[in-house]
Amino acid sequence: MKFNRTAKAHWEGGGKDGKGTLTTESGVLKEAPYAFKTRFEDAVGTNPEELIGAAHAGCFTMQLSFFIVEEGFTAESLDTQARVYFEDGSIPQIELDLKGKVPGMDKDKFNELATKSKENCPVSKLLNADISLKTSFES
Structure with missing residues (x-):
């Protein structure tokens, strides 16, 4: 796609x-x-930081829901807070704080899938992406 x-x-x-x-x-x-x-x-x-946080939390949580379904479960609830740190003109860290309820799933499997989601959601991958730039200027 x-x-x-x-x-x-x-x-x-x-x-x-x-x-x-x-x-x-x-x-x-x-x-x-x-x-x-x-x-x-x-x-x-x-502001850009809260928008990055919203995008990351949303992407990560949706990715996790796909992985949970692949394992034969359905999440009752998944809540993720993304804390984006701004420091000296850069964003050195994002903390994802996840709370989930998945009937029938054990904690180890949940943590495994959460880690897999953190590594594989497109926004996580974006943070290491090539960025292209096209400009147009009027004087």
């Missing part, structure tokens, strides 16, 4: 005093505000 998804960022102004919006192809985010204060302080809006 192959497909692509798009998201757009719009920014006006400088890094600290500017502001922008984020929009996703699906429309779930439609001109969602982001700015220095939403990223580094406590203002209303989103």
Whole structure:
């Protein structure tokens, strides 16, 4: 299966005093505000780190559900929190905190599948991906 998804960022102004919006192809985010204060302080809006966390938690959890079904079980509930660490201009770490309830499955199998999911979900793989860049400039 192959497909692509798009998201757009719009920014006006400088890094600290500017502001922008984020929009996703699906429309779930439609001109969602982001700015220095939403990223580094406590203002209303989103930021790249929480979006990475949401993407990673969602991808990992869905991947785990597929692996659980392959083993003949069905999850009653899977809840994942992704904590994305920002430090000195980089993201050195993401912690995934998983709570799951899978009737009939033992803890060892659950942990095995969770580890397999962490290693195989597309967003986990993305964190080591090649990134291409295409630019267009107007003066």
